[in-house]
Amino acid sequence: MKRFETFFATKWGIIFVGITIGVLASILQKLGNPPNMGICVACMERDIAGSLGFHRTELVQYMRPEIIGFVLGAFVSALIFKEYRPRGGSAPFVRFILGVFAMIGALTFLGCPWRTLLRLAGGDGNAIFGLLGLITGIFIGTRFLKMGYSLGKSQKFSSKISGIWFPLIMLLFLILLFIDQFLLQSNQGTILHYSSKGPGSMHAPILFSLLIGLFIGFIAQKSRFCTMGAFRDIILFKQPHLFWGVFALFLSAFVTNLILNQFNPGFENQPIAHNMQIWNFLGMALAGLSFTLAGGCPGRQLFLSGEGDNDAAIFATGMIIGAAISHNFGLAASPKGIGPHTPEAIILGFLVCLIIGFVSREK
Amino acid sequence: MIEIIDVRGLSCPEPVLRTLEAIKKTDKETLQILIDTETSKENIIRAVNSVKWKILEVKKELDSYRIIITKHQ
Numbered sequence: 022m023k024r025f026e027t028f029f030a031t032k033w034g035i036i037f038v039g040i041t042i043g044v045l046a047s048i049l050q051k052l053g054n055p056p057n058m059g060i061c062v063a064c065m066e067r068d069i070a071g072s073l074g075f076h077r078t079e080l081v082q083y084m085r086p087e088i089i090g091f092v093l094g095a096f097v098s099a100l101i102f103k104e105y106r107p108r109g110g111s112a113p114f115v116r117f118i119l120g121v122f123a124m125i126g127a128l129t130f131l132g133c134p135w136r137t138l139l140r141l142a143g144g145d146g147n148a149i150f151g152l153l154g155l156i157t158g159i160f161i162g163t164r165f166l167k168m169g170y171s172l173g174k175s176q177k178f179s180s181k182i183s184g185i186w187f188p189l190i191m192l193l194f195l196i197l198l199f200i201d202q203f204l205l206q207s208n209q210g211t212i213l214h215y216s217s218k219g220p221g222s223m224h225a226p227i228l229f230s231l232l233i234g235l236f237i238g239f240i241a242q243k244s245r246f247c248t249m250g251a252f253r254d255i256i257l258f259k260q261p262h263l264f265w266g267v268f269a270l271f272l273s274a275f276v277t278n279l280i281l282n283q284f285n286p287g288f289e290n291q292p293i294a295h296n297m298q299i300w301n302f303l304g305m306a307l308a309g310l311s312f313t314l315a316g317g318c319p320g321r322q323l324f325l326s327g328e329g330d331n332d333a334a335i336f337a338t339g340m341i342i343g344a345a346i347s348h349n350f351g352l353a354a355s356p357k358g359i360g361p362h363t364p365e366a367i368i369l370g371f372l373v374c375l376i377i378g379f380v381s382r383e384k
Numbered sequence: 385m386i387e388i389i390d391v392r393g394l395s396c397p398e399p400v401l402r403t404l405e406a407i408k409k410t411d412k413e414t415l416q417i418l419i420d421t422e423t424s425k426e427n428i429i430r431a432v433n434s435v436k437w438k439i440l441e442v443k444k445e446l447d448s449y450r451i452i453i454t455k456h457q
Binding site for chain 2: 030102104167172174176332383
């Protein structure tokens with residue numbers, strides 16, 4: 022067990038996790054998930070927001086079992102390896118706001134950092150601009166970190182039960198999803214909302230999605246896999262540890278796509294993508310800055326939530342609410358291009374993040 | 385006087401940033417770092433090794449770890 026544990030802290034450990042995510046994401050796509058979206062934390066949280074009826078964009082509503090699996094898998098991993106540690110209280114509402122703007126940025130590009138890599142691995146050239154934006158946003162974030170940026174210390178909670186609420190909500194979502202399967206079979210109305218067409222209607226069989234999510238959650242918690250951290254640590258410390266994982270994800274998804282005939286290079290007519298490059302860049306720059314100020318990419322925040330980190334759970338909740346705001350107020354992009362009010366939201370997002378960056382200091 | 389850097393409760397990458405800052409500024413031969421997560425432990429060990437300092441000891445305490453590092457190889 023000890024050897025298993027230390028393996029994940031090594032270079033080959035993080036590479037193993039990256040390969041696993043890349044291969045499984047491409048396979049999920051083959052099994053029914055939307056194109057170049059085998060796994061996308063932002064898109065999947067957006068679908069969850071739709072499924073809960075927080076927004077009414079009928080094309081993107083589904084209770085994604087992968088997200089549920091990430092949190093519960095990380096929770097089990099944290100329990101087994103004695104890393105479950107209920108904590109929180111480090112500027113929670115600031116983290117919520119960062120989560121909202123992270124999602125507004127991600128939905129301008131149409132993807133989280135994971136999907137940025139998966140889009141590239143599927144041949145979508147527009148993702149190059151998203152990736153450049155992501156790195157730029159992370160770079161801006163590191164300037165604040167160098168100036169002493171901090172959201173302050175979190176506190177350890179005295180009650181062991183304080184960290185189980187986010188995983189429990191995910192478990193509740195899973196139960197609702199299962200109940201709906203029975204209701205569907207007997208032709209009764211469902212509790213949650215489900216897309217009948219569009220990306221929300223495309224999904225792998227529930228059990229596959231759930232098991233893959235659980236497995237990734239389990240190993241990613243232990244390996245600290247983080248796409249934002251990968252670029253941040255290179256910029257700040259020239260430390261490539263996390264980057265090896267991200268690079269492995271890209272390469273393994275690329276190879277799997279070639280094998281499964283899912284590689285279609287080009288800029289035009291790419292699935293669930295647009296080619297307004299300036300907004301692809303700016304959207305991911307805003308997302309990258311928000312992730313850096315909050316200390317983790319959307320996936321990492323879910324794994325931390327599973328460890329009992331209430332601050333990460335609040336960031337993830339901010340992302341789900343951010344998706345609802347994006348779709349309710351015309352901020353989210355679609356394959357046709359950005360929404361009618363995307364520019365205002367992106368400018369506001371940068372203003373808010375810069376203010377947070379300049380004023381947050383730990384004495 | 386022992387120099388102690390308490391980075392418990394801080395988000396990534398602040399524990400590593402503060403440790404490296406302390407290494408740069410200190411005139412002491414050894415430093416103690418207080419951390420509270422396995423993640424910080426792994427990250428700090430990696431960072432300390434990369435600047436050619438040495439880990440002397442990692443002590444498990446009640447709710448935290450105390451990492452003692454030294455300049456001498």
